[in-house]
Structures are given as C-alpha cells and as structure tokens.
Amino acid sequence: MFHVHRPITAALTIVFLLLFSLPARAVEVTEVTSPGGIKAWLVEEPSIPIVSMNVAWRGGASLDPADKAGLAYLVSSTMDEGAGELDSKAFQERLSDLAIQLGFDASKDSFSGSLKTLSENTDEAFRLFGTAITDPRFDEEPVERIRGQILSSLDRKLSDPDSLAGRAWFELAFGDHPYAQPSEGKMDTMAAITREDLAAFARTRIGRDNMLIGVVGDITAEELGPLLDKTFSDLPAKAEIAAIPQTAPLSEAAVKIIPQDIPQSVVVFGGQGVKRDDPDYYAAYVLNYILGGGSFQSRLTEEIREKRGLVYSVYSYLYPMKAAGLQMGGFGTSNSSVKEALDLVEAELLRIRENGVTEEELAAAKTYLNGSFPLSLSSNDRIADILVAMQFSNLPIDYLNDRPNLINAVTQDDIKRVAQKLLDPDRLIVVVAGKPENLEEKGKGAEKN
Numbered sequence: 001m002f003h004v005h006r007p008i009t010a011a012l013t014i015v016f017l018l019l020f021s022l023p024a025r026a027v028e029v030t031e032v033t034s035p036g037g038i039k040a041w042l043v044e045e046p047s048i049p050i051v052s053m054n055v056a057w058r059g060g061a062s063l064d065p066a067d068k069a070g071l072a073y074l075v076s077s078t079m080d081e082g083a084g085e086l087d088s089k090a091f092q093e094r095l096s097d098l099a100i101q102l103g104f105d106a107s108k109d110s111f112s113g114s115l116k117t118l119s120e121n122t123d124e125a126f127r128l129f130g131t132a133i134t135d136p137r138f139d140e141e142p143v144e145r146i147r148g149q150i151l152s153s154l155d156r157k158l159s160d161p162d163s164l165a166g167r168a169w170f171e172l173a174f175g176d177h178p179y180a181q182p183s184e185g186k187m188d189t190m191a192a193i194t195r196e197d198l199a200a201f202a203r204t205r206i207g208r209d210n211m212l213i214g215v216v217g218d219i220t221a222e223e224l225g226p227l228l229d230k231t232f233s234d235l236p237a238k239a240e241i242a243a244i245p246q247t248a249p250l251s252e253a254a255v256k257i258i259p260q261d262i263p264q265s266v267v268v269f270g271g272q273g274v275k276r277d278d279p280d281y282y283a284a285y286v287l288n289y290i291l292g293g294g295s296f297q298s299r300l301t302e303e304i305r306e307k308r309g310l311v312y313s314v315y316s317y318l319y320p321m322k323a324a325g326l327q328m329g330g331f332g333t334s335n336s337s338v339k340e341a342l343d344l345v346e347a348e349l350l351r352i353r354e355n356g357v358t359e360e361e362l363a364a365a366k367t368y369l370n371g372s373f374p375l376s377l378s379s380n381d382r383i384a385d386i387l388v389a390m391q392f393s394n395l396p397i398d399y400l401n402d403r404p405n406l407i408n409a410v411t412q413d414d415i416k417r418v419a420q421k422l423l424d425p426d427r428l429i430v431v432v433a434g435k436p437e438n439l440e441e442k443g444k445g446a447e448k449n
Contacts, residue, residue, distance in 0.1 A: 070185015207239030214387030265434025292316030
C-alpha cells in the first residue's frame with residue numbers, strides 16, 4: 001500500500017473555495033507515496049474533469065557544458081517529438097486526438113515537464129508522458145526542424161534590444177560562472193549539439209532522486225499512486241548531476257552600453273538579492289514591492305513615470321536562484337532620458353537605504369501581497385506549478401497557510417536592515433541597449449569594450 005500524508009489547512013481551504021466555488025468542504029494538500037516510493041503533492045478537485053501535473057528535475061540549463069550551451073533547452077523542445085514506437089507525427093497526433101497538452105521547459109536551475117488532460121484520458125496521458133521521458137526518440141527530422149527554429153530565434157535576438165540587454169547583464173554580473181550562459185544557448189553552441197548529447201541528457205540528468213511532482217484535479221490519491229510508478233519507475237534511480245558553485249553577482253558598480261541605432265534605450269539594472277531560503281527573504285519581498293514590484297503603487301513608478309513622465313513602465317523583482325540571489329529591474333526610455341532615469345533609480349535606492357519605508361507603505365504592501373496571492377491560483381495548471389515550486393524551495397506542505405503570517409511579521413526595522421544589505425547604488429550593475437546620451441561605461445562594463 002502507498003502512504004498518504006494529509007495536512008489540512010484552514011487558509012488553504014478558503015483560498016481554493018474562493019477560487020473555484022467548491023462545495024463547503026475541506027480542501028487538502030496531500031503527499032502521496034506510490035507503492036514504489038515515488039512522492040507527489042496532490043490537490044484533489046473532482047468538480048472539473050481535468051487533471052494537471054507539473055514535474056521538475058533539479059539541475060537545469062546551467063549544467064550544460066559551455067560549448068553545448070542550450071542543450072537542456074533543445075532537449076525540452078524535442079522530447080515530445082516522438083517517443084517509444086510513435087514517431088513525431090504519430091505522437092503529436094495521439095496528443096491532439098485526446099486533447100492532451102504535454103510539454104517540457106528548461107530554466108537555469110531546473111528541467112521541467114507539464115501535462116494537462118481530461119480525466120477520462122488520465123491513464124493514457126500519464127503513459128505518454130512516461131514514454132516521453134524514459135524513451136524519447138530524438139529522430140533526425142524533428143531535431144533538425146526544431147534546432148532550425150531555435151537558431152532563427154537566436155538570430156533575431158542578436159538585434160533585439162531586450163534580449164541583448166538581458167543576456168549582457170548576466171554575462172557582466174556572473175563572468176565565468178555557469179549562470180552567465182544563456183539557457184537557450186548561442187548560435188555556435190546550439191549548432192554543436194548532437195543527437196548523442198540529447199540522448200545522454202535524457203539518460204543521465206532526469207532521475208527519480210532529483211524529481212518533484214505536483215498534481216491537481218479529478219484524481220484520487222489511490223488512483224495517483226500506481227500511476228506514479230507506471231510513469232516514472234523506469235527512470236534512473238539517481239541522476240548524474242553536479243552542484244552549481246555558490247556565487248554572487250559582481251560586487252561593484254558597472255555600466256555596459258550595447259550600441260543600437262534605436263530611438264529608445266532598454267535598461268536592465270540589478271545586483272545582490274536573496275535566495276529563497278534566506279531568513280530575510282520575506283523582508284526583501286515586501287521591500288521589493290514598495291520599491292518597484294507594486295506597479296503604480298511603487299516608488300520607482302511614482303518618481304520616474306508619474307512625477308516626470310520619463311518611462312511608460314519601470315519595475316523591479318526578486319530573482320532567487322539555487323546558487324545566487326538577485327534583485328533586478330528595468331525600464332525603457334528615450335536616449336536623452338536614460339541618465340536622468342538611472343539617477344532617479346539610484347536616488348530611490350539610497351533614500352530607502354537611509355530612511356526605510358513608512359508605516360503606511362508597509363501596511364499597504366502587506367495587504368496587497370496577501371490579498372492578491374489567491375488570484376495567482378487561478379487554474380489547476382498554476383496550482384500544480386506552485387506545488388512543485390514549494391517543493392523546489394524546500395517549503396513545508398502547509399506553506400500556503402503560513403505565508404500570510406510570514407509576510408505580516410515583516411517590520412519597518414526589517415525593511416531598513418535588508419535595504420542596507422541590498423540597495424546599494426555603489427554596487428548597481430547596469431546594461432543599456434541603445435544610444436544613451438551623456439552616459440558613460442564604467443567598471444567591468446567599460447573593461448569589456
């Protein structure tokens with residue numbers, strides 16, 4: 001028999017009742033362990049005949065060899081192009097005939113798969129998913145077709161200012177660390193990947209020991225347990241993955257300009273943030289909302305857009321990765337306004353660093369962050385994704401119940417302490433794609449030209 005762990009949380013019950021108008025009954029996040037020992041987190045939702053599953057494997061595109069950067073991305077783009085006895089056309093037709101959505105993706109820290117099916121087709125959908133991950137074909141025709149599409153996209157991005165600025169920022173911030181290489185690879189590295197590389201990835205980097213599963217929908221724990229074994233038991237018990245070295249972004253101010261003959265420059269800025277397991281994560285999360293994460297309620301929007309009309313939008317966000325934590329932001333503005341807008345960003349960082357935030361700002365941030373979160377749980381797919389993200393960050397199964405209290409516990413002193421650590425204009429890393437006026441490169445940004 002498989003074992004089921006069922007923590008029932010009042011707040012989570014309320015969230016799902018509000019979102020899906022379910023009958024007044026308890027909603028449970030369930031940890032299911034299959035007869036073969038495979039674990040998954042499950043939310044049963046029988047009122048809609050749909051089942052969604054998200055799966056993530058620790059270790060993503062940052063593990064790709066530098067000369068084969070983009071390997072994980074190419075695997076994710078071709079893993080559903082034929083598996084087992086079904087070639088690409090037959091596999092895709094089978095998915096289409098049964099209205100099954102199945103796909104894969106690769107980020108810097110994880111390789112992931114998603115599945116969505118009508119509950120009447122659950123067994124076949126899980127079987128197809130299992131075949132895709134355990135016996136992918138990587139036939140020449142679909143691999144070269146998809147590679148060609150990726151190469152065309154990479155070629156377009158060579159002249160896209162948003163892509164140029166984003167990639168250059170990571171190269172500037174992380175130097176020789178694996179985080180500097182783009183997940184999609186580059187033209188030469190994408191072209192160098194062989195079918196044997198794809199097969200080796202599937203054979204060695206997707207295992208049962210680095211796997212996290214979230215399932216939501218019209219399926220019971222008793223039904224899910226055996227399906228987990230049928231779907232995943234043929235994977236290797238252990239994946240062959242190395243640990244990404246812990247790192248931090250460049251610790252000094254730098255400005256890099258990528259000349260582009262365009263009327264409006266794209267600006268990416270950022271620096272040291274926090275990882276997800278940092279005790280200061282929630283203080284940094286609330287701080288970021290006040291700084292630039294709160295759209296029209298943020299200070300950056302007020303100072304740069306509302307008061308001066310320099311930008312259409314300006315934003316900031318936390319980017320916690322497994323080996324580093326970042327706080328990043330960006331905006332677009334006319335070439336003549338880049339320096340003024342950047343000066344205002346730096347002035348706001350300094351103002352919060354020195355004076356903290358007001359009691360009213362803190363209260364408004366908490367109200368929004370707690371009140372808006374249930375809206376992010378708007379579909380089975382999204383909930384399954386969040387269940388996996390919780391496991392990836394080593395959060396407890398009742399985290400959704402604890403989250404409001406963790407945010408409400410943040411104080412003004414916490415905000416100021418974290419601002420002292422994170423908001424330092426003298427360590428701001430800036431990349432500009434465009435023709436900014438009166439702005440000079442400095443630091444590592446200048447050295448690389």
